[in-house]
Amino acid sequence: MREGEDVIEGWLTTEQAGELTGYNVKYLRWLAGQGRIEARKIGRDWLIGQEDLLAYKAEMDALGDQKHNPWREDLTGQGRGRRADGEGGEQ
Secondary structure (H helix, E strand, C coil), X not given: CCCXXXXXXXXXXXXXXXXXXXXXXXXXXXXXXXXXXXXXXXXXEEEEEHHHHHHHHHHHHXXXXXXXXXXXXXXXXXXXXXXXXXXXXXX
8 A cells, every 4th residue: 555545444554553553564464364363465565454453452462471372272272282182282
């Protein structure tokens, strides 16, 4: 997006999303690429869904230090963290 171009309501450029959340633009692109936040790539630019971004930030803020815990219960079904049979993470 060129400077001065309007963004569709409810969508932010990565720069706007970074200003709103304090997240680095590269991190926002990574989140978008991983499907962790709703985003659309238009040409070389990402547009970030504002509502989804704010929900993600609120979830991370609520987790606090636990957001770095690979054994969180919400990660076990995503191929990360502790497996249901108790066999996970150790070799």
